[in-house]
Amino acid sequence: MREKSDSSQILNSLEKYNLDISDYLPSHSGPKLVLNFNKITTVSEVEGIILKGREIENGIIADIVIKEGTVLEDPIHLCFGVNKETGLQEIFPRIIAEDNSSVTLQAHCSFPNAKNLTHKMFGHIYVGKNCKFVYNETHYHGEQNGATVAPVSYVYVGENSYFENNFFLTQGTIGRMKIQIDIYAFKDSIINSNVKAFGKNSLDSIRVRDAVFLEGENARSIIKMKAAAIGGGEVMMFGITEGNAANTTGHVDCTEIVKDRGSRCRAIPLIRATDDSCHITHEASLGKVDSAQLNALMARGLDEDEATDLIIKNML
Amino acid sequence: MKENTKYNMHRFIGKQIIDEIQPWFEFSSSLPWDERSPPWVFDNKVRRQILVILSESPLTFEEIIERVLFKPAPLIITKEEYEPKIIYEWDKRTIENHLFNLEWYGLVKKNVDKYEINFPILNKEQLDDVENYVIKFAENWVKVIEESKEEILNKYQGLHKNTPIMDIIIEKIIEKLWETLKKKGLVPNKPNLKHLWGEQLRKTKFNEWVSKNFK
Numbered sequence: 001m002r003e004k005s006d007s008s009q010i011l012n013s014l015e016k017y018n019l020d021i022s023d024y025l026p027s028h029s030g031p032k033l034v035l036n037f038n039k040i041t042t043v044s045e046v047e048g049i050i051l052k053g054r055e056i057e058n059g060i061i062a063d064i065v066i067k068e069g070t071v072l073e074d075p076i077h078l079c080f081g082v083n084k085e086t087g088l089q090e091i092f093p094r095i096i097a098e099d100n101s102s103v104t105l106q107a108h109c110s111f112p113n114a115k116n117l118t119h120k121m122f123g124h125i126y127v128g129k130n131c132k133f134v135y136n137e138t139h140y141h142g143e144q145n146g147a148t149v150a151p152v153s154y155v156y157v158g159e160n161s162y163f164e165n166n167f168f169l170t171q172g173t174i175g176r177m178k179i180q181i182d183i184y185a186f187k188d189s190i191i192n193s194n195v196k197a198f199g200k201n202s203l204d205s206i207r208v209r210d211a212v213f214l215e216g217e218n219a220r221s222i223i224k225m226k227a228a229a230i231g232g233g234e235v236m237m238f239g240i241t242e243g244n245a246a247n248t249t250g251h252v253d254c255t256e257i258v259k260d261r262g263s264r265c266r267a268i269p270l271i272r273a274t275d276d277s278c279h280i281t282h283e284a285s286l287g288k289v290d291s292a293q294l295n296a297l298m299a300r301g302l303d304e305d306e307a308t309d310l311i312i313k314n315m316l
Numbered sequence: 317m318k319e320n321t322k323y324n325m326h327r328f329i330g331k332q333i334i335d336e337i338q339p340w341f342e343f344s345s346s347l348p349w350d351e352r353s354p355p356w357v358f359d360n361k362v363r364r365q366i367l368v369i370l371s372e373s374p375l376t377f378e379e380i381i382e383r384v385l386f387k388p389a390p391l392i393i394t395k396e397e398y399e400p401k402i403i404y405e406w407d408k409r410t411i412e413n414h415l416f417n418l419e420w421y422g423l424v425k426k427n428v429d430k431y432e433i434n435f436p437i438l439n440k441e442q443l444d445d446v447e448n449y450v451i452k453f454a455e456n457w458v459k460v461i462e463e464s465k466e467e468i469l470n471k472y473q474g475l476h477k478n479t480p481i482m483d484i485i486i487e488k489i490i491e492k493l494w495e496t497l498k499k500k501g502l503v504p505n506k507p508n509l510k511h512l513w514g515e516q517l518r519k520t521k522f523n524e525w526v527s528k529n530f531k
Contacts, residue, residue, distance in 0.1 A: 050393055050397065050398055052390075052392050052393050053392075054392050056529075061391055061392055061526055062392075063390040063391050063392050063393045065390060065393060065398055068401070092391065092526070094388075094390055094391050096388060096390060096400070096402065098401055098402060099401070099402070124388070126388040126402055126404075128401070128402045154361070156388070156404055158402065158404065182361065184361070184362070184404075186404065187407070211359070213360055213361075213362070215362065215406060215410055216406075216407065216410070217407065217409075240359065242359070242360060244360070244362075244410050244413050244414060245407065245409065245410040245413070246409055246410075270356075272356075274413040274414070274416070274417050275409070275410075275413050
């Protein structure tokens with residue numbers, strides 16, 4: 001009974017992102033791997049998916065194989081929830097999507113009561129040829145700045161495949177977070193990586209390294225990083241794109257809003273070209289909200305604070 | 317390139333020898349602002365892997381291409397349940413670009429038709445051997461520090477309460493040590509004597525580590 005209410009609390013935090021939790025409830029028939037702290041509570045496979053998890057001392061190891069040609073409409077749900085206030089969770093997922101597959105993976109990391117809780121992940125995603133792979137990761141760390149979150153992911157995207165990464169941490173407080181995602185893109189692949197994060201007070205520190213290495217001919221990528229730091233929060237976005245193969249194209253776009261004294265934003269767009277036919281660009285803007293947008297909202301009766309909050313909310 | 321370690325199996329430390337201190341130094345750290353330590357070329361896993369495989373033996377261009385390809389396997393799903401099919405291969409032009417880069421940084425050099433690394437990467441056995449000397453030197457330092465610690469702490473108790481005076485002294489000792497060694501001719505008399513080198517962090521492959529530790 002206790003477990004059920006724990007799961008519900010974790011799942012309910014998805015609603016903060018306007019996601020339909022009916023897709024993720026235990027009764028839903030879609031593929032899923034659900035954790036309650038370091039215990040595996042649900043493993044559910046469907047045709048075309050092999051899903052296996054093993055509990056370890058402070059977490060789990062998980063394998064997910066999406067077999068060749070599998071096309072899934074329902075997302076594969078990974079729920080790494082912890083209801084405890086303190087503890088350590090270490091996750092080692094390895095995901096292999098074989099050729100011609102099409103899936104969405106919804107990873108949901110919810111730590112609603114975190115006071116001194118550490119979540120670490122070391123994950124690998126291998127995407128084959130002609131695939132569509134969407135990886136959504138939404139986080140909710142409660143309201144007490146008590147989480148330390150450090151995921152590291154290596155992603156390999158095969159020939160002619162599309163990979164989309166959506167990382168959102170915009171609800172609740174963050175605590176300390178340090179994310180690294182390195183994506184290796186092969187011939188004719190397309191990478192679309194989106195990161196959104198919101199530091200709300202002086203206990204929030206967000207540092208993101210999102211790197212794309214264009215390793216195959218005609219590979220293309222875009223990294224979009226959006227963040228806001230208010231109330232003394234800190235955000236650092238490190239976007240790397242490296243063109244190492246012929247006719248590759250990449251762009252890093254970083255927008256960060258800083259509000260209130262003591263808040264800090266940093267952006268380090270790092271672009272490199274090691275082939276004479278690639279085209280890599282970057283664009284970054286940091287600081288106060290756009291004055292034209294601010295004036296337009298203030299002209300409609302909002303005060304400066306309300307208008308700024310609305311602009312940040314809209315961006316994230 | 318085999319994706320089979322817990323984290324990265326090797327790390328690279330230090331930097332290339334640089335010239336006398338010049339205005340392009342970043343004065344807060346006394347390091348050049350335009351070169352990271354270790355150099356940025358290590359950011360890319362493919363280039364790191366090329367260096368690691370070349371540390372085993374010099375290889376031709378074709379052999380490097382062959383050795384960097386890899387076939388990812390699951391961690392706990394058995395071979396009976398699933399046979400890995402995906403292979404990641406790099407084309408010639410991309411590997412050429414990586415090698416140009418590594419050559420420019422002086423990290424590899426071409427000797428006739430084979431590429432070889434231009435700086436040391438110590439394996440586990442060599443590191444264990446070196447450790448004996450490291451312990452010997454450290455024990456002597458500890459002896460001196462134990463003898464002088466009380467005197468030092470008494471002398472500097474008037475400083476800011478959080479002053480890590482022993483840490484500061486140890487850092488200054490390292491600077492002084494290099495200076496003295498250069499004067500005595502025990503190391504070459506060059507500025508910024510910090511070389512690039514690599515070390516093998518672990519030998520156990522990630523897959524083996526998983527099956528051994530988490531049955």
